[in-house]
Amino acid sequence: MMPLRALLVVAAAAAIAALPAGAAAKEKLDIIDTHVDDRGGVTVTVAAPAGLAETDLTEQFAVAEDGVTQVAQAQLVAGGSREVILVIDTSGSMNGRAMAAAKSAAVSFIRQLPDGVGLGVVGFGDRPRVASRFREAPAAAINAVRSLEARGETAMYDAVIRATEQFSSSPDVSRTVVLLSDGADTVSDASLSSAKSALKAADTSFTAIRLKTTDSEVAPLRSLASSAGGILLSANDPGALDAVYAQIAKSMKNEYVLRYASTGHGPAELRLSLPDRPDVSPAVAELQLPKAIPAPRPRATPAPAPPVAPATTPPSPLVVLLQNPWTMRGAAASVFLALSVLFLLLRPRRQRRVNGLSALMPARGRHNHVDHLGEWAKSRVDQALQRRNLTDRINHGLEQAGILLRPAEFVLLVAGISALLMLVGQVWKGPAVGLLLAVLPVLGAKVFLGVKAERRKRAFGAQLADTLQMMAGSLRSGYGLLQAADGVAKEAASPTADEFRRLVMETRLGRDIEETLRAMADRVGGDDFTWVMQAIEIHREVGGDLSVVLDQVGGTIREREQVFRQVKSLSAEGRMSAIILLALPFIVVGGVTLMNPAYMNEMFTTGIGRMLIGLCFALMTVGTFWVRKVVKPKF
Structure with a gap:
């Protein structure tokens, strides 16, 4: 009979042989990577056994944190x-x-x-x-x-x-x-x-x-x-x-990625398992979760430090002057005076009906004090302009611009606007802004007169060819030169009608027509009308058919105008390119300054930045004159 010990050994060997191959060494999950963000979000990368590569395990994972089951989302890493x-x-x-x-x-x-x-x-x-x-x-x-x-x-x-x-x-x-x-x-x-x-x-x-x-x-x-x-x-x-x-x-x-939100704090044990796969061992890893934020302790409020008087520098004399209350009172009085002058200039005057002997009698009591004050202000300004020889210059600019104001009235108008803007700037931002706004109307008045005169000159030149044709037709019909000019004054558009109306009026008042034409050429400017004036002077000296001369001059002016328009059309693209190139730096700098002001600080606060700005302005100025020379023909 076999001994009992031998029977036990044989039975154990048979039992081991009967076990499945996988029972000797269980497969297991392998945690490859863990990541915890600042808000407690946990991301775990886990590798499943290679034998389960063909099985979808996204719904089979169980996640436990310190023994507490967590709801996690699993996704296969593709x-x-x-x-x-x-x-x-x-x-x-x-x-x-x-x-x-x-x-x-x-x-x-x-x-x-x-x-x-x-x-x-x-x-x-x-x-x-x-x-x-x-x-x-x-x-x-x-x-x-x-x-x-x-x-x-x-x-x-x-x-x-x-x-x-x-x-x-x-x-x-x-x-x-x-x-x-x-x-x-x-x-x-x-x-x-x-x-x-x-x-x-x-x-x-x-x-x-x-x-x-x-x-x-x-x-x-x-x-x-x-x-x-x-x-x-x-x-x-x-x-x-x-x-x-x-x-x-x-x-x-x-590999799978599992994500869940943890509510724990500090170190924790993470356990991953497949409950439906008892032959797969779970995986365990240590997590370091965010620490709990302790409640803030109340702090004793320190006693406020005694105020320290800041170091001050003595203000400049200009600041002292502007802070003086009498300066502001004087400014207010100046503004009131300026507004009063504007009212005197712009108020309509009432027409008075006079007849019989009342027209020859002195107008006692019929002028009010407001009219006297307005005339007094204009006379004082006119005297000041005459002492500085500025009356003729301002009057010439007003005539070229077609503005029906006397020099004294125009100066008072600009002064009133300047005083008004100074008061607005003072109330809005302070004395410095007020002075700056007060200077703007003075500079803008000269620019305004120049722009207005240039536009009037171009409009007169565009109408000149038709004007000469109208005058030539009148002369061929038997009218004289003055009658032809009167017809233009009645039929033409402004500013041609305004200038010829003045020519007729001055001639009828006794001024020589040649002198009137020279004054008119000086107001409207341009070579074209100068030729017309010279043609009329030559005709008055040597005679001939003036209508033929005017037709020839008008034809020449039309051809010149056609060439100018053709050049303007051909150079439109170049001029538009120049405008865009000149405006683009300002647009870019403005946009960047609005979106990121700190980015542009280096350009405005450093020496090399200011040098580059100056170089840019110099190059832009050269480019502007260059483009103007290219697109502006000369005859």
């Missing part, structure tokens, strides 16, 4: 939403068998990755070098790996930072750094803490492969992996690198 950077040590210590084994394992790893994975390769010796980028095909990454050569020192931290810089900025991409090294960092410019910060900022998982040698140090690799929530794998010899890389590739084919 190849197109993953970016992988291979960081390979190419220092001199890897030369020989280790470098060959690393290349072979990396090439095999690339071939095992799912389709669509973005892949980059970074080698590092004395300094990191990007051998292949994401946009290149897998074949290019394989060729890049095969081209790596071992030499130099070990700049591992610099290589980690360079690898994190290669990732795209898309928020929907899962990022992974796979680092292989056989030694410690020796020549990096960056520190270990900088490399850890770069991994955290890139939001990437990190897998470190340590090839055991006499020079290898495990502490830096473990610190990098811990900071990124990654893992550290070891290969005892170069021949084991194939198995390590194959393990990483298999995990990438069946």
Whole structure:
């Protein structure tokens, strides 16, 4: 009979043989990366067993945090939403068998990755070098790996930072750094803490492969992996690198991302499991959740410090003058006087009916005090203008502009507007703005007269050809020169009608017609009317058919006008380009100043910025004169 002990051994062996193959070694979940944001959002990257690669596990995960079940969303990491950077040590210590084994394992790893994975390769010796980028095909990454050569020192931290810089900025991409090294960092410019910060900022998982040698140090690799929530794998010899890389590739084919919102604080234990898969062991990881913010303690309010009198500088004499109340009273009185003058100039005068002997009698009591005050103000201004020889100059400008005001009236009008603007500026922003606004009407009056005179001159020149045709027709009909001019005054449009009406009136009052024509040419300006005046003077001296002369001059003026219009049409594009180019700097500077004022401070507050502004204005001035010379023909 068989002994009892032998029977037990046989029974145990039979029971073990009857167990399924998988019962001897259970498969397990593998947490690759964990990330916790400042608001408690937890993101976990987990690798399921390779045997479940064909099974959808998105609805089967159970998440527990310190034993409390959490509601998490799971998503399979597709190849197109993953970016992988291979960081390979190419220092001199890897030369020989280790470098060959690393290349072979990396090439095999690339071939095992799912389709669509973005892949980059970074080698590092004395300094990191990007051998292949994401946009290149897998074949290019394989060729890049095969081209790596071992030499130099070990700049591992610099290589980690360079690898994190290669990732795209898309928020929907899962990022992974796979680092292989056989030694410690020796020549990096960056520190270990900088490399850890770069991994955290890139939001990437990190897998470190340590090839055991006499020079290898495990502490830096473990610190990098811990900071990124990654893992550290070891290969005892170069021949084991194939198995390590194959393990990483298999995990990438069946990875899931789980996300949930945690309400905990401080350190916590995370447990992932598949309740429907009892043959798969759960995975456990440590989380560092945000710390609870303590309630603020009430602080004792410090006693207020005694006020310190600020250092003051004595104001300038101008500021003292403007702050004097009598100065403001004088300004107010000036404004009142200016408004009164404006009222005197602009108020309509009532027409009085006179007849019989009352028209010859002195008008006693019929003029009120307002009229006397207005006449007195205008007479005083007129005397001041005559003493400075300004009356004729202002009167000439008013006549050229076609403004029916006397010089004294125009000066009083400008002074009244200036005083009014000074009061508005004083009330709005202060004395400085008031003085600035007071100067604007004085400068603007001269510009206004020049623009008005130029427009009137162009309008008269455009009507001159038709005017000469009308006069030539009247002369051929038997009318005299003065009668032809009277017909133009009645039939033509302004300003031609206004000028010829004045010509007829002055001639009838006894002024010589040649002198009247010269005065008219001086008011309207232009070479065309000067020719007309000279033709009339020659006709009065030598005789002849004036209508034929006027027809010929009118034809010449029409041809000149046609050439001018043609040149204006042909140069329209150039003039518009010049306007746009001159306006564009101001538009750009204004837009940038409104959107980002600090960006333009360097231009206005530094010496080189002011020099550039001055250079720009100088070049713009030269360009403006150049364009004007190009598009303005001369005859």
